[in-house]
Amino acid sequence: xxxxxxxxxxxxxxxxxxxxxxxxxxxxxxxxxxxxxxxxxxxxxxxxxxxxxxxxxxxxxxxxxxxxxxxxxxxxxxxxxxxxxxxxxxxxxxxxxxxxxxxxxxxxxxxxxxxxxxxxxxxxxxxxxxxxxxxxxxxxxxxxxxxxxxxxxxxxxxxxxxxxxxxxxxxxxxxxxxxxxxxxxxxxxxxxxxxxxxxxxxxxxxxxxxxxxxxxxxxxxxxxxxxxxxxxxxxxxxxxxxxxxxxxxxxxxxxxxxxxxxxxxxxxxxxxxxxxxxxxxxxxxxxxxxxxxxxxxxxxxxxxxxxxxxxxxxxxxxxxxxxxxxxxxxxxxxxxxxxxxxxxxxxxxxxxxxxxxxxxxxxxxxxxxxxxxxxxxxxxxxxxxxxxxxxxxxxxxxxxxxxxxxxxxxxxxxxxxxxxxxxxxxxxxxxxxxxxxxxxxxxxxxxxxxxxxxxxxxxxxxxxxxxxxxxxxxxxxxxxxxxxxxxxxxxxxxxxxxxxxxxxxxxxxxxxxxxxxxxxxxxxxxxxxxxxxxxxxxxxxxxxxxxxxxxxxxxxxxxxxxxxxxxxxxxxxxxxxxxxxxxxxxxxxxxxxxxxxxxx
Amino acid sequence: xxxxxxxxxxxxxxxxxxxxxxxxxxxxxxxxxxxxxxxxxxxxxxxxxxxxxxxxxxxxxxxxxxxxxxxxxxxxxxxxxxxxxxxxxxxxxxxxxxxxxxxxxxxxxxxxxxxxxxxxxxxxxxxxxxxxxxxxxxxxxxxxxxxxxxxxxxxxxxxxxxxxxxxxxxxxxxxxxxxxxxxxxxxxxxxxxxxxxxxxxxxxxxxxxxxxxxxxxxxxxxxxxxxxxxxxxxxxxxxxxxxxx
Numbered sequence: 001x002x003x004x005x006x007x008x009x010x011x012x013x014x015x016x017x018x019x020x021x022x023x024x025x026x027x028x029x030x031x032x033x034x035x036x037x038x039x040x041x042x043x044x045x046x047x048x049x050x051x052x053x054x055x056x057x058x059x060x061x062x063x064x065x066x067x068x069x070x071x072x073x074x075x076x077x078x079x080x081x082x083x084x085x086x087x088x089x090x091x092x093x094x095x096x097x098x099x100x101x102x103x104x105x106x107x108x109x110x111x112x113x114x115x116x117x118x119x120x121x122x123x124x125x126x127x128x129x130x131x132x133x134x135x136x137x138x139x140x141x142x143x144x145x146x147x148x149x150x151x152x153x154x155x156x157x158x159x160x161x162x163x164x165x166x167x168x169x170x171x172x173x174x175x176x177x178x179x180x181x182x183x184x185x186x187x188x189x190x191x192x193x194x195x196x197x198x199x200x201x202x203x204x205x206x207x208x209x210x211x212x213x214x215x216x217x218x219x220x221x222x223x224x225x226x227x228x229x230x231x232x233x234x235x236x237x238x239x240x241x242x243x244x245x246x247x248x249x250x251x252x253x254x255x256x257x258x259x260x261x262x263x264x265x266x267x268x269x270x271x272x273x274x275x276x277x278x279x280x281x282x283x284x285x286x287x288x289x290x291x292x293x294x295x296x297x298x299x300x301x302x303x304x305x306x307x308x309x310x311x312x313x314x315x316x317x318x319x320x321x322x323x324x325x326x327x328x329x330x331x332x333x334x335x336x337x338x339x340x341x342x343x344x345x346x347x348x349x350x351x352x353x354x355x356x357x358x359x360x361x362x363x364x365x366x367x368x369x370x371x372x373x374x375x376x377x378x379x380x381x382x383x384x385x386x387x388x389x390x391x392x393x394x395x396x397x398x399x400x401x402x403x404x405x406x407x408x409x410x411x412x413x414x415x416x417x418x419x420x421x422x423x424x425x426x427x428x429x430x431x432x433x434x435x436x437x438x439x440x441x442x443x444x445x446x447x448x449x450x451x452x453x454x455x456x457x458x459x460x461x462x463x464x465x466x467x468x469x470x471x472x473x474x475x476x477x478x479x480x481x482x483x484x485x486x487x488x489x490x491x492x493x494x495x496x497x498x499x500x501x502x503x504x505x506x507x508x509x510x511x512x513x514x515x516x517x518x519x520x521x522x523x524x525x526x527x528x529x530x531x532x533x534x535x536x537x538x539x540x541x542x543x544x545x546x547x548x549x550x551x552x553x554x555x556x557x558x559x560x561x562x563x564x565x566x567x568x569x570x571x572x573x574x575x576x577x578x579x580x581x582x583x584x585x586x587x588x589x590x591x592x593x594x595x596x597x598x599x600x
Numbered sequence: 601x602x603x604x605x606x607x608x609x610x611x612x613x614x615x616x617x618x619x620x621x622x623x624x625x626x627x628x629x630x631x632x633x634x635x636x637x638x639x640x641x642x643x644x645x646x647x648x649x650x651x652x653x654x655x656x657x658x659x660x661x662x663x664x665x666x667x668x669x670x671x672x673x674x675x676x677x678x679x680x681x682x683x684x685x686x687x688x689x690x691x692x693x694x695x696x697x698x699x700x701x702x703x704x705x706x707x708x709x710x711x712x713x714x715x716x717x718x719x720x721x722x723x724x725x726x727x728x729x730x731x732x733x734x735x736x737x738x739x740x741x742x743x744x745x746x747x748x749x750x751x752x753x754x755x756x757x758x759x760x761x762x763x764x765x766x767x768x769x770x771x772x773x774x775x776x777x778x779x780x781x782x783x784x785x786x787x788x789x790x791x792x793x794x795x796x797x798x799x800x801x802x803x804x805x806x807x808x809x810x811x812x813x814x815x816x817x818x819x820x821x822x823x824x825x826x827x828x829x830x831x832x833x834x835x836x837x838x839x840x841x842x843x844x845x
Contacts, residue, residue, distance in 0.1 A: 402702040411720035510698050514712045515687020517680045593654040
């Protein structure tokens, strides 16, 4: 190893070992950010292979045609004979009914089938047998939501049926996306909700008997094309505008099935950027704190002949090494936890398998982690390198700033606020960093609240009382994300307060020698953190709503209840005060005489 | 303890460490300082002078013994009580000045008044008055970094007087100063003495000690000599000034 590299490695490694707790905090921040980023990146396309497996197992159609009415029937049936179509099944009658089971009342689409296996779209049974007279087969995601299995009993429009089997299909998007593309809106009367409609197969006779004047039958025709890849073009050419009804390609159905994971991805991507920003703040504070403590070390390296460049490299090397380690751990954690989030749900056959971690993903995650470490370390490293050797050896504290307005204003305030404001004025960048931490965290939390408020406003809850798997999964991801954000913010608040405590040792001891009580000093240290977080928490409210609007696919955001917003702001203040109270109290209890003696 | 005692200590002890590493920084000290008296404490470095001063001002707690300030027992006081005592009854002057770097002279001086809950206007008025008294009226808006060592110590003395304390405790007030600045500080201390201010000064400087009413010598944490000095203070200071001249 070249001597220069050896020196950098030795010094960086020894410092990492010496500062175990700081190293652990740095790694925690980096791993949280890189794990979230990895998850957001690797979830892309994970439902593709389960859909393909289901399509193969069910002899899935390339295009599904749904129609109602005599003229549409003629046009739709004419599609069977046009060139490029080399197979079909159906048309099958589809009725709309109300299913009751286990105290739930759910709208369903009931498709009538024969007993013989269909050449195209034969749903693949995962439980029980195919529907016999007096029996039904339930789509698996729908059965999961209801908690039903083969052998259970249900009623359709009041008539009792046995659940003969449970099956998956690739011709209809899985529950709750059944009506995502097909003609549910067309013939289905208003009393049948479409957002939580389930899929049921039964005999043709039963399906036809369920039709009413208000909800007449519609039909489904499954087509197999010579060139499955051309399904989109075929659907576009013969779809709405012609009389054939709705044509949906297998690619569109696959995309609808991916909705479950897509929704998670839409949440995780901005979430990972928020976590990344928080990690940037964490690393800036921690790295800045380490740098401040390394003034003497920098002086020593220069005193024995090290150049300013070498000093800067040594100081940056350890943070870059930690960033690389954090990125590796984040990639591994993201890769391992992705299957938990990328399970395609009950509607598709098989699991997603391990998501693929591409070179681009590795590059982006590592680049982000190293970028965070580089940006947050560069300025303090260069400052330490450029500082005079003598100043470094005497380890003189960085001179505080003077905020004249803040000092004058604070004179009119009670002692804790006076002390807190003056601490802010001494180190305004640290206050900005603390405020940024609160801003990012509360923005994330307000965006999550906006999501829930919007969900309530636009969907208003399903009459069936069933849980939407997409919403449930997104809510889980949001919960994990908010825990990650709060965790990172808590680490930041503690670290920033501790940096303030260390930096304020002398003024705090001096204030005590002039008559300030330990309680006033510790309250002042806490106030230095709480004061900047007030405007940050208030500003985060519009930013959080704006963030939701930006990533919400054009859905108009609904404002969270004012009581929640007040609770968020007050809760943030209380949390910051509580998190900072312990380090502040420890700092304020240090004997003033000892500090003044040491700093004399 | 006598009725006239401003500061009184009985069996005062301060220990650090334990067993073989036990150090008695202050060892069984008895002390009475009457109101208006100036007491100088001298001794070699590390003999416990500064620790004694910190104990007298309630900045540190004794390991044993009793301590009164203006008749009030302070060794058993709560931290809050000690803070109030430091705010209202004690003024500290440190060797290293210990001024807030980011505050101007006036802002440093008014700080104890603000801590005591005085209005900012009253605090500023008092600060300017004190700056005038220490001869720095034209330095009110200067930061410590823009002042000489002597000027910084004069600001520190002014700050110690802000709340009209019962006793001023000065720890090596000229330790970091050149001869000229030392003389300035000596003059200020003399003015305090003349004004009847109770002062306890820890010093290495025999010229300062010569201005006191009493000179106490310390060694290994204990008092080894307590001498009442005679002669007028101004005479002593004049003597010092002559020496410098």
